[in-house]
Amino acid sequence: MKLTKNHKIVGNYEINLEIESSNSKCSHKVLFSANQDLSKLAYLEIKENQFIISRKLGKQVSVWKEYSFDGNFPWKIKILRKGNYFRLWVNQETGAIRGPLGEWENYHEPWESFIGLEVPENTKIEYFNVTSLPWLSEHNKPVIQHGPDGSFYEQQAIPGAILKFNNEYFMYFMAGMQGDQEGSAKRSVGVAISQDLIDWEVQPEPIIKLGDINYSHDNIYPGGAVITPEGKVAVMYATQKFPDWTGFGLAIADQPLGPFTHYTNNPVYKHFSHAHEFDLVHINNEQYLLFFAGFTPNPARGTAGDRGYLFYSDNLIDWKPDTCNPVFSPETLRNWDAIHVRPRSLNYINNTWYLWYEGCNHWTPPGHNESYWFDTVGLARSKDLIEWDYYPRNPALPGLGTSGQFDQNWVGWPRMVIKDEIGYIFYTASGNIPPSIGLRRIPIQQLINWETEGGETINLLN
Template sequence: MNITPYLTPYKYGRPVLTGSGKPGSFDSSAVDCPFVFRHLDRFFMMYVGFDGVGYQTALATSGDLLNWEPYGVILERNGSGNWDSKNVAGTWMMRDNELSGPATLKKWDGKYWLVYHSYPEDGYEEGAARIGIAWSEDERLLEWHRLPEPILTPETGADWERGGLYKECLVEHDGTFYLFYNAKNQNTPGWVEQTGVATSNDLANWTRHAGNPVLRVDEIGWKRGFVSDPCVLRNGGEWVMFFFGYDYRKAEEGVAVSADLLRWEAHPDPIVPVGAAGELDETYAHKPSVVMHDGVLYHFYCAVRPSREDDPASSNNGREFRTIAVAASRDLSRERSASSGASTNEEGPE
C-alpha cells in the first residue's frame, strides 16, 4: 500500500477556526467536524458548533484555506419537537469525488444535498443519534430543507450500530449513492465505534451493506476502540478513506484504501498523530476533511488539548479546548508568517 500521496506531515500549529466564547452563540463552547469544499470561487467550511446544550451547523469562508470568517448558521435547533429538533450536526455535502479535483459541490435532481445526524436529548451527544438528509436550491447555501424522517436509525441496524449513528460521508459513483457512517455498539462507557456503508438509488431509501462494518477495530493498538468519521475520495484507480482511530486515550488520523468502495484495507499506522504536550492536538487529532489546492494536500481535523485560561472557548466542563486545525503536504510556515491567524484572537501554540 502506497500512502505517500495521502501524507500531510506539516502541521500549521495554530487553530484556523475556534469557538466564539460568546454567551448565547451556537459555538460558544467549541467547534468541531470540519467539511471543506469550494463554491462560488471561494472555499467554504461546514462545521458544527456546541453551546453546552447541543450541536448546530454553520459555514465559514476563506480565500486561502488558512484564514476563515464566519458565514452563517445553516442548521439550527428549531423547537419543533421533531426527531432532529435538539441537535443538528451537518458533516458532508455531496461533492466532486476526486482527491485532486476542485472539491466543488455537485447536484442531483437539481439540488445540493447535505447529510447530518441528530441526538435526541440536550447535552453533549446524549442518546442514540439518527441520520438525516437535507437539500438546497439556494446558491448561497444558507437555506436548507430537511426531509421529515431520518434515513437511517440505530433501531433498524445490526448489533454493532445499536448505540447510535454518527459522522456521515455521501458519495455518488456510477449512479449509486454510498452513505458511509460510523456507529457505536452501545450507549454506555467503553463502547466500540466502527464504520459501515449503505447504498441508495434515490437518496431516500437505503440498504445497509451485508458486509458491514467495512472498517473494523483491531484487538490491540491505536484503533482498538474506534475507527470513525470516514472521509472518502477517489485517487486515480483507488478509493481512499481518511478516518480516525481511538484507543480510549488518544485519537489519531489514519487512512484505508479500496478498489470497490466496499472492501477496505487500513494502513497499520496513524498518518496524523497527536502532538506533544502543550500542542494544539495534544489529546486528539481526529475527524478528517481533505482537499487539494495548487498541488498541496490540506488535511483539516478537530484538534483537542487541555484548556487554558486564555482560550477563547472551552468545553467538557471547561476541561478541553476543541478547535479546527490543519496539516499539509507542504510546510505552511511562510503562509503562517504572512497571515493574521485564526478568525478569532486565539493564536494557539506554535
C-alpha cells in the same frame, strides 16, 4: 494596569514584541484581551524565568497558567489570537489558553479588544507590532439550526457528508435528540438540500433511522458520501452502542434521498479501539480513501488520544491500512491539539491535500473540579498524506468567543466543499443555543497562501 503602549483592535490578530530590560525581577505585562474600560482583561506577565497567564476582573486577579522559560534577554514574545483561542510564545517556550476572561464562568472575549504593554521605565522595546488576521472571522447565524423540541434533531445538528448530485447539494447530518450520551442521544441521519450551499431545507424525517442498520447501535454518525462508478449513492457512517464504538457501516441507494440498502456484512471496518470522525474520498474510478480518527493508546509521540488513520479500498467493503498508520498526529505536545486530532475534511487542491481537522486538549481551571475539553479546528496540508505541514496560525477556524454567538465556545466537525473557487467550510459549534451547523467561507487562493492572511501590520511604537 497603567499602559505605556496601547491599541484597540477588532477581530483576530498576532502580536510580535521584543524587549530588553535591566531588571528581569520586575513584572513585564502584555495585555492581550480587554474591554474598553479595562474592567475585564487578560494579560501575560513575565519576570525572571517565568511567564504567567492571568485574568483581572475589577481588582480581583486570577492566575490561570504558569510556565518556565530560559529567561535570557532579549525576550521575544508572540501572541496569536484566533477567536477565543490564544497561543503565546516567550523565546522558545509556548503556552495556550481558550477563553482567558473565563469562558467557563460565562465571561467571553470582546471582539473589539484593547491590547497594551506595561513595563519598567528602563525597558528597551525593540519592536511592538500587531497584525490583523481576517481569515474566517464572519459572525453569522447557523445555516442549519437545531430543530424544535420533539424533533429528531432537537439537541444537535452536526455536518456529516455533503454530496453534489444533479446540481443540488445534499448534506447528510447527525441529528441528535435530548439525552446525556455526550451531549445528546438517539442520533440518526438527517438530510438537507441546497442549491447554493447557503440556504438549506431540512427534510422532515431522518434518511437513516435508528433500527435501519443491521448491527449493534444506538447512535449513528454519517461520515462520507460518494457517487460510485455505477452511479449509485454510497454513504458511510460510524455507529455507537453507547459508550462503545461499533464500527463503520455502508449503505447504498439509487439516489440521494434513498431508500438505502445496508451492506449485509456491516460493519465494513472496526478499529481496534474507538473510532468515529472521518472523510471518504473517491480518488479515481475504482479507488477510495478513508481517513478517520482512531484512538491510539501508545502513540510514538505525545500522550494517548485520537490520531489519523488512512485506509484504501477498491469496492468500499474491503479496506487496507496504510503501512505508515497512524499518519496524522498532533502539531503540538502541550498546546491546543496535544491530546486528540480528528481528520474530518480532505480536499485535493493544486496537487496538495488540504485537511481540516478537530484538535483538542483539556485543562482544569484553578478552583474548579471539572476538566474542560477545548475543541477547535485546525488546518494542515500534505503532498503524500504522510508528511504534514500545519498552518502556522492554527487554530485556523476557532470559536469566535463573542458573547451571544451560536459559535462562541467550541467548534468541531468541519467539512469543506469547493464551489466557484470558494471554500465553504461547514462546522458545528456550541454557544448560546444547542449545537448547530455554521458556515464560513474563504477564497481558495487565500486558503493556499500561508504567508499572510492579508491583514494590516501596525507599528505600535509610532
